[in-house]
Amino acid sequence: MDYTAFAALLKTHNTSAYRVARATGISPTTFADWKSGRSTPKADKLARIADYFGLTLDMMMGREIPRNPVSVPIIGEIRAGQPIITDQTLLGYADASISPAEADEHFYLRIRGDSMRDIGMVEGSLVLFRKQQYAEEGEIVACLVGGDSATVKRFHREGKAIFLMPENENYSPIELSTVDFETGEARILGVAREIRISL
Numbered sequence: 001m002d003y004t005a006f007a008a009l010l011k012t013h014n015t016s017a018y019r020v021a022r023a024t025g026i027s028p029t030t031f032a033d034w035k036s037g038r039s040t041p042k043a044d045k046l047a048r049i050a051d052y053f054g055l056t057l058d059m060m061m062g063r064e065i066p067r068n069p070v071s072v073p074i075i076g077e078i079r080a081g082q083p084i085i086t087d088q089t090l091l092g093y094a095d096a097s098i099s100p101a102e103a104d105e106h107f108y109l110r111i112r113g114d115s116m117r118d119i120g121m122v123e124g125s126l127v128l129f130r131k132q133q134y135a136e137e138g139e140i141v142a143c144l145v146g147g148d149s150a151t152v153k154r155f156h157r158e159g160k161a162i163f164l165m166p167e168n169e170n171y172s173p174i175e176l177s178t179v180d181f182e183t184g185e186a187r188i189l190g191v192a193r194e195i196r197i198s199l
Helices: 003-012 017-024 028-036 043-052 057-061 100-105 178-183
Strands: 070-075 090-096 106-110 126-131 140-145 150-158 161-165 174-177 186-196
Touching (some): 017 043, 043 057, 090 106, 140 161, 178 186
Antiparallel strands (some): 106 126, 140 186
16 A cells, blocks of 8 residues: 555545554654655554554455445434434435445435535535544534534534534534533534435
8 A cells, every 4th residue: 555545545534644643553753654655554554544544454455345335224314313214314225335234333314505515515415424422533423413403514623612613614613512512412423434426
């Protein structure tokens, strides 16, 4: 794997080599040498990097055989705190490149509005989310705010302040605090993994 592919992963996940180094325990020098072409990380370090991005080593190296797509439910909206599938919320199913064992941990959300249009999340597009209640800096999240329906925004934290950032200059950030998450006033329901746009 060359550094160009690694740099593309960094851009996709809105992170940096420094953050990956801190999270994986790999020396920043390793990444600097990789970028300059002096050396390439050994397999054990590449495996830790792959794990950081939620990939298998073969997948990160481009060697993994493509899996048969798995059907994942499409939800029109999220209310009452959970991406629960009901007759009212289920819009259908769409294929996702995940393993069958992961199907219950994912859902598609159909985007409403244009607050995230600058990164391609336009009205009607489908976003694949992995269910989880935490997020890393810069990740796109489906977040429940005030017990109402969920909003999709970019997660940003400054100390105890949490900002849900839009990707459209016509919208303002939603400001929360860590207390809101501790009391249940706000809750992350999932982290975005893929955007699908219908032309």
